[in-house]
Amino acid sequence: MTTAVRIAPAIPAAPAHALVVSDRPPVTSWSLRYFTPWWTATAAEDETPPDTRPPTVDARVDADQTAAVTQLSTADGYTEDTYAGARTLVHRSPGGSVFASQPAQRLAYHVSPDGRRAAVFGQETEPVALAAARLARELVRAQLLREGWVLLHASAVVREGRALLTVGAKGAGKSTVALTLARQGWDLLANDRVFARPDKSGDVQLLPWPAAAALGFGLLDGLGLYDTVRALVLSGEQLHPTQHPQVSRALSAGDRAPQWNEKRNKELKCQFFPDQLVSWLGCTLTTHATAAAVLHPCVSAGPIAPEAEEAAELRASDFFSAATEDRYPDLFRLAAGARPDPASVRERLATLPRRSVALGHHAQANADALARLADTLLKAG
Known part of the structure; x- marks a missing residue:
């Protein structure tokens, strides 16, 4: 039986959508779980004729198709890149189709010349489900970029529809x-x-980017959440599969020390599904907001967060672009023709209250300082 999930941002001002179709119900169930907390995700029988479907990801567990598309991805003139942290081989045919493969993950991709039809093939259900969700998100991102949205490197928290953006x-x-x-x-x-996108009134509207949340041991421990997370893992609950095995071993052993890669230039963190931010960590998620203030933090060597100071305006590097995208470059050319304008967002955000603050290593001091500062900034905005 073929199943499908339709996904879209949760507000009419962002008319972008995608469909994930698979003959494996766990694949579409993955997208249903992954997107529901921040976007709209609806399970549906796939009865839509192919020529009238929205942009679609067809996800299949099929060893023969995986091998066939993998072979096409290494045709003459293929290139190598990194996508979602994995080595990816890409071949673009003269007709405009894109064939790609990730050998270590045993995944293969085929994207149509118009970028509206994407297929992912693999040999195991979970990697295919994860890849299909990523591709669906890419299809929605491409549509949002064409509608003038830009992707900002920031976190955001919201009170009564008004957001405090944190950039850096x-x-x-x-x-x-x-x-x-x-x-x-x-x-x-x-x-x-x-x-982020400016509206006609001059406000900057914000939408979430559904993704696994990477949180280090130090942050979890400082917030009093490490023991909760460890207990859930020991009881048999599973975190996101992109979590490094080293982190899983340390968590099971009760090791609270930050985990690092072999080069010690990147911290390895716990990876949470979006819904686990709610069920495990006690957060409340929201689907959209209007930017009200901007905060620029940095980490201080001292134990106490000092007073906040006036912050500089946002930089070009605070926005993801073809030049700065580090994990999800547009290898499949889904966003071809999109011309997002970060400058207009920067100009609007520059008019909002903004502060810089140094965060110390004392969690309660940070919490107290941030609570005061956030309230002040929101009132000023």
Whole structure:
């Protein structure tokens, strides 16, 4: 039996949608679970004629198709890139079709010349389900970019529809700010990425980017959540499969020390499904908001967060583009023709109250300082 899930952002101002179709119910169930907390996801029988479908991902567990498309991906003139952290081989045919494969994951992809039809093939259900959800998200992203939305490197928490955006490079403290305030009653809109677009009134509207949330041991421990997460894992509950095995072993052993990769240049973190932010960590998620203020954090060596200072405006590097996208480059050319305008978002956000703040290593001091600062910024906005 073929099953399908339709996904879309949860507000009419973002008319983008995609369909995930599979003959394996666990594949579509994965997308239903993955997108529901932040977007709209609806299970449906796939009765729509192919020529009238929305942009569609056809996901199949099929060893023969995987081998056939993998062979096409290595035709003369193929290139190598990294997509979702995995080595990816890509061949673009003269007719415009894209064939790609990820050998380590035993996955293969075929995308039509118009970018509206994508197929993913694999040999196991879980990798296919994960890849299909990513592709569906890419199809929606492409439509949003064409509608003028941009993707901002930021976390966001919301109170009464008004959002505090937290921007900064990796390690600046975006997740710390978001989770700390979410534990104090703010709604969580985004952990690391957020769509943004100015509206006719001059406000900047925000939408979430559904994704696994990466949270380090130090943050979980500081928020008093490490023991909760460990107990759930020991009881047999599963975190997101992209979590590094080293993190899983340390968590099972009760090791609270931050985990690092072999080069010690990247912290390895727990990876949570979006719904686990609610059921495990006690957060409340929300589907959209209007930007009201901007916070620029950094991590201080001291134990106490000092007073906040006036912050600089956003930089080009605070937006994801073809040049700065680090995990999901548009290898499949789904966003061809899109011309998003980060400058207009930067200009609007520059008019909002904004502060910089250094976060110390004392969780309660951070929480107290952030609560005061967030309230002040929202009132000023």
